[in-house]
Amino acid sequence: MTVTAAEPHRLKKMAYGHKTPHQARQRATIVLLAARGRSNSRIAVETRLHVDTVRTWRGRFAKGGLPALVDGKRSGRPPRFTPMQVAEAKSLACQLPAETGVPLSRWSCPELAAELTARGITGSISASTVRRWLRQDALKPWQYRSWIFIRDPNFHAKAKRVLDLYARTHEGDPLGEDEYVVSSDEKTSVQARCRCHPTLAPGRARAMRVNHEYGRGGALAYLAAYDVHRAKVFRRCEATTGIVPFMALVEQVMTQEPYASARRVF
Incomplete structure (x- = not known):
């Protein structure tokens, strides 16, 4: 040698x-x-x-x-599935189950594997194999993101007015220093609960302890108003919603400065 x-x-x-x-x-x-x-x-x-x-x-x-x-190249285990079968599996994952007659709202990997076998696209196939194929193309048919169809024909004009106010503009003119924009909303059915026993403060080698028992105080409505450009929040709780609680929130805001002496408050 x-x-x-x-x-x-x-x-x-x-x-x-x-x-x-x-x-x-x-x-x-x-x-x-x-x-x-x-x-x-x-x-x-x-x-x-x-x-x-x-x-x-x-x-x-x-x-x-x-x-x-160096180790020589090895043939390895022959592939069980053809590229066409992989492509058909990904194509099926991109379809809604309702379009294929399957009574599901969203695909899962086990359901996709079962459907591929039922259609004769592949033989016996595991859910993990399907998951690996979809991961290679970043497909996740079991996830979803909700969205809303715009049904109001005047949506563009209404949205423009609000978005212009957020940008400190009204009907093409910039807002003055004594003009403000306040956005308000309400959250209903907030459970009012009180603990039946006091919470114990944390101590040495001991976490804070909170008793699980509580008493129900009914449901409240939470109303809030947010000054868009000054990042200030006004809030109040009411027993119910409606025009009367809302006007109480308006009075709470408009009786304070600088809104009480402002030229305009949108």
Whole structure:
């Protein structure tokens, strides 16, 4: 076996490198020991490998040099599914179940796997295989995002007026320093609850303790008004909603400065 002048340095890097894979380190060690005149049996003892293993890698290096120490390409397990079957599975995932006559609102990987088998697109297939195919294309048919159809024919004009106010503009003119925009809303049926026992403060090696029992105080409505440009919130709780509670919120806002003396409040 012949070792060229440049190969010992590379073999030593492979044999003693900290990041070298274990198998590559063993093969480089076999070649280095062989270059020093060791016999196959002695190399097997020193490396604790079988003599057939030493003979194999010593012979491969003698025939092909350093490139021969790398594992050859293997055919691997033949694929079970064709590219056409994968494409049909992804196409099915992009369809709504209702369009295919399946009584589901959204696809799941087990349901997709069952549907592929039922249609004869594939044979027996696991949900994990379907999940892997969809992950490669970033498809997640089981997720959804809700949205609303715009039904008002005058939506554009109404939205423009509100958005212009948020941008401090009204009918093409900029708002003055004494003009304000307040946005209000309400949240109904907020449960008013009170704990039956006091909460205990945290202590040394002890988390805060909260008793799970509570008394019901009925449902309240939470009304809030937000000054869009000054980031100020006004709020109140009422027993119910309606024009009377809303006007109480309006009075709460409009009796305070700077709104009470403002030129206009939208």
